[in-house]
Each structure stands twice: as C-alpha cells, then as structure tokens.
Amino acid sequence: MKLLSLRAGRLAVDLAPQSGGSVARFTLDNSFDLLRPATEQALASGHGCDAAAFPLVPYSNRIANGRLAFNGKEILLKNNWPGVPHPMHGDGWARPWTVADAGPHAAEIVLEHAPDGERGGWPFRYRARQSYRLEDDCFTIRIAIDNLEDRPVPAGIGIHPFFAREDDAELAFRTGGVWLSDGDVLPVKRIAVPPVWDFSAARTLDGVVLDNCFDGWDGRATVRWPRRGLRLDVEATETFRHAVVYVPPLSKIVGPPYFCVEPVSHANGAVARSLLPAGDTLAGEISFRLSQL
Numbered sequence: 001m002k003l004l005s006l007r008a009g010r011l012a013v014d015l016a017p018q019s020g021g022s023v024a025r026f027t028l029d030n031s032f033d034l035l036r037p038a039t040e041q042a043l044a045s046g047h048g049c050d051a052a053a054f055p056l057v058p059y060s061n062r063i064a065n066g067r068l069a070f071n072g073k074e075i076l077l078k079n080n081w082p083g084v085p086h087p088m089h090g091d092g093w094a095r096p097w098t099v100a101d102a103g104p105h106a107a108e109i110v111l112e113h114a115p116d117g118e119r120g121g122w123p124f125r126y127r128a129r130q131s132y133r134l135e136d137d138c139f140t141i142r143i144a145i146d147n148l149e150d151r152p153v154p155a156g157i158g159i160h161p162f163f164a165r166e167d168d169a170e171l172a173f174r175t176g177g178v179w180l181s182d183g184d185v186l187p188v189k190r191i192a193v194p195p196v197w198d199f200s201a202a203r204t205l206d207g208v209v210l211d212n213c214f215d216g217w218d219g220r221a222t223v224r225w226p227r228r229g230l231r232l233d234v235e236a237t238e239t240f241r242h243a244v245v246y247v248p249p250l251s252k253i254v255g256p257p258y259f260c261v262e263p264v265s266h267a268n269g270a271v272a273r274s275l276l277p278a279g280d281t282l283a284g285e286i287s288f289r290l291s292q293l
Contacts, residue, residue, distance in 0.1 A: 001016060001018060001019065001040075001043045001044060002018065003015060003016055003024055003043075004016075004017065004099065004102050004107050006104065006105055006106070006107065006132060006134040007104060007105070007134070008105050008134045008135050008136050009135075009136030009137070010028055010029050010136070011026075011027070011028060011134060011135075011136065011137070011139065011290065012025070012026075012027050012030060012134075013025065013026050013027075013132065013134050013139055015107060015109070015132060016038065016043050016048065016051060017096065017097040017098065017099050017109045018046065018096045018097070019038070019042070019043045019045070019046055019047060019048050019051060019096075020046070020047050020048025020049065020051070020054050020055070020092060020093035020094055020095060020096075020097075021048060021054070021055050021092055021093070021095070021097035021109055021111060021128075021130055022038065022048025022051035022052070022053065022054040022055070022093065023035065023051060023052045023053040023054070023141075023161075024037065024038040024043060024051055024052060025037045025038065025052055026052055026053070026139060026288070028230070028290065032164070032228065032230075033052070033164055033256070034163070034164055034232060034288070034290070035052035035053055035161055035162055035163060035164065035258075036052055036162035036163075036164060036255070036256050036258040037052055037256075038050060038051040038052055039255070046094075046096065047093060047094050048092075048093040048094075049081075049089070049093050049094075051162075052161065052162060053141075053159055053160060053161040053162065054089075054092075054093040054159075054160050055090075055092040055093060055128065055130060055143055055157070055158075055159060055160075056089050056090055056092070056093070056156070056157060056158035056159065056160055056262070056264060057090045057091075057092035057111070057126075057128045057143065057145055057156070057157050057158075058090050058091070058092070058113075058122060058124070058126055058128070058145055058154070058155050058156060058157075058271075059089075059090045059154065059155070059156040059266070059271035060089065060090070060156050060157075060158040060242075060244065060262070060264040060265070060266060060268070060271070061088060061089065061185075061213065061244060061264070061268040061269065062084070062086040062087065062088045062184070062185060062186060062268060062269065063077055063086060063087045063088075063269065063271065064086055064184075064186050064269060065085070065086060066078060066079060066086060066087045066120070068154065068271075068272055069272050070153070070154060070272050075123055076119075076120060077120055077121075077122070078119070078120025078121070080094065085184065086184065086186070089160065090122070090156075091113070091121075091122055092111055092128055093160075095111055095113075097109040097110060097111045097128075097130070098110050098111070098112075100129075105133065105134050105135070106131070106132060106133045106134070107131070107132045108129060108130065108131045108132070109129070109130050110127065110128070110129050111127070111128040111129075112127050113125060113126050113127070113128070114148075124147070124148075124149050124153040124154070124155075125147075125148035125149055126145050126146060126147060126148055126149075126155065127145070127146040127148055128143070128144065128145050128146075128157075129142075129143070129144045129145075129146075130142070130143050130144075137289060137290050137291065138287055138288065138289040138290070139287070139288045140285060140286070140287040140288075141159055141285070141286050141287075142283065142284070142285045142286075143157050143158075143159060143283065143284060143285075143286075144157070144281050144282065144283035144284075145157050145276070145281065145282050145283075146279075146280075146281045147276040147277065147278055147279060147280055147281075147282075148279075149278055150278050150279075151278050152275040152276060152277045152278060153275065153276060154271045154272050154273075154274060154275060154276070155271070155274065155275070155276035155282055156264065156265045156266045156271045156274050156282070157239070157264070157265050157282055157283075157284060158240065158244075158262055158263055158264030158265060159262065159263055159286050160260060160262045161260060161261070161262070161288075162258040162259075162260055163223050163232075163258060163259055163260065163261065164225070164256065164257075164258065165205065165250075165256075165257035165258050165259050166225055166227070166228075166257075168204065168225065168226050168227050169204065169205060169223065169224070169225055169259075170202040170203055170204050170205075170222075170223070170224040170225075170226065171199050171202065171203070171204075171205060171221065171222070171223055171224075171259070171261070172199050172200070172201060172202035172203070172221065172222040172224075173199050173200075173214075173217065173218075173220065173221035173222070173243065173245075173261065174199075174200050174217070174218050174220070175193060175214035175215065175216050175217045175218075175243065176193075176214075176215055176216020176217075177190050177191060177192055177193060177214070177215055177216055178190070178191060178192075178193050178194075178197060178212050178213070178214045178215075179191075179212055179213045179214075179215070179267065179268060180212070181211065181212055181268075185211050186268070186269060187213060187267065187268045187269050190215070193214070196208070197210065197212070202222060202224055205247055205259055208247050209247055209248070209249055210245045210246060210247040211244075211245075211246050211247075211248070212244070212245060213242055213243070213244050213264075213267050213268040214242065214243045214244075214245060215241065215242050215267055216241065217236075217240070217241050217242060217243045217263075219235060219236040219237065219238065219240060219241065219263070220233070220234065220235055220236075221233075221234040221243070221261045222234070223261075224293065226293065229292055229293045230290065230291075230292065230293065231290070231291050231292070231293050232288055232289070232290050233287075233288075233289045233291070234261065234263070234286065234287070234288055234289075235286070235287050235289070236263040236284060236285070236286045236287075237284045237285045237286075238284075239265050239282065239283065239284030240263035240264060240265055240284050240286065241265075242263075242264045242265070242266060242267050243261055243262060243263055243264065244260070244261075244262040244264055244268065245259075245260065245261055245262070246259065246260035246262070247259045247260075263284070263286050265282060265284065
C-alpha cells in the first residue's frame, strides 16, 4: 500500500488514497499518535473506516432502511457497512481516490463517482476532493463535493477522525442541542443538551457513552491530554455546524482506545433535505492545531 507522507516540524501525516481516501496516521515526534493509527490490515482492506480519519461523502451517518426520499420518489440504497442494517457514511471511505497533487507539506486527492447501474448504489454523479496541508503546528483538511448532475440533488460532507483516548483525555465543545437516538442509532427527538453530555467545559470521558448528533455547534472543539501537556484545537468552517460525537464503551473497542468528534454538514438522516444545486460545490475546512498546555 503506497502512502503519501507529509512532514513539518514535529508533526507527520501519512495519507492512504487507495484506502478510501483516508488518513493513515497523524503523529507527534513519531511517538504519540494524536489519532488512532491504521493497521496494515486496515489499509490492505482498501477501506478507510478503520483508519485515523476518513471522509464522509456524499452523506454522513445513516439513511434509515436505505430509503432516500427525494423529488417525490423513494430511492432504495443497499447496505454498505457490516453489521449495520442501514447504509452509512456514504461511499468515499470504500473507494480508491486518485492523487491529483503531492508534495512534502501538501497533497490533493480526487474521487469521481458515476452511477454504474448497480441497484442500490448512490444514484447521483459527483466529484469529491480532499486537500491536505501540514504546518509545524497544524494539520488542515479541506473536503469538497461537486454536483455533476443537471439538477439539485442531495449531498453532504464530513470528516470522521478517531482521537487518542488516554485515561486523562479531556474533551470540550459547545452546541445548541442534541438528537436522541433509537436502538438503530437513528435520530428520534431533539432536546437540550443534558448535563451528562454537556462538554461546554473541558472534562474527561469517564462514564460517557455517546453516538449522537449535536447541532448548533460553533465549529470548535478541544482535545487535551494533561499528562502529556498537549492540546489539540479542532476548528471547522461554517459548512460544518453539526457534530456527531461517538464515545463507545471501552469494552467494545478493539485496539487503541479512541473517541470521535465528526464535523458534518447535515444532521443524521437529513441529507435528503440538504440539496446541492446543479454544478455547485459544497466545501469546508477542518484544522487540527497542536499546542502545549
């Protein structure tokens, strides 16, 4: 598996275009992985879902029972995620991307999608692009989707990073509300953020289990590792005003512990209401800035 390597100061990033356009590794001093690193087996699979971060395109999260209501019709999508009875996270993570540009500090990769007539595949043409830039203290990802259809169609984007979850790891972010989910992790009701899920002040993840979509997000989140004296500030542009926060029980995690804060452009299950005009582009940028506490 050929990786693209970016280096700047103490930071290093390895990209895996052929494995779902994913980030394989984001590390400090080649010793502390800020994001969960991909294993060789994960990269060899050709999928990005077990990498350090992967793209969410052309939609985020689940589409209930694969039923996409659009333009007065119901489009049936096939399941694409093992063990999940609903199509999830689009298809960018499961496709090889093409390298458009690569250098020591920056790279760009592209995915072209056209319906192939296979029943249940994403039925709309699009082009997705990811641009990466690494500086001495910051890693930035710009993701974009171009609507190649001659009509408005559903489209969404996001990034799914897996942050290192050490015992003292702390998280902070501010949102306006959160969606409760049913047993299939489908949204059922929006409520004010309850105290147990309130991360407006930095706190550890002890006792927290989450797989929920928060809205009214201000586009900022902070991850801290106090024993290491490190802070990672996540900042997303205005396209991303929803954040899916995934904190699985430690007993269900295989490999290094992690948690996720996923900047996304639309609420779970709402991509059909997020229409992109013909020929238009939906784009946003997410930065991960490292500093000392």
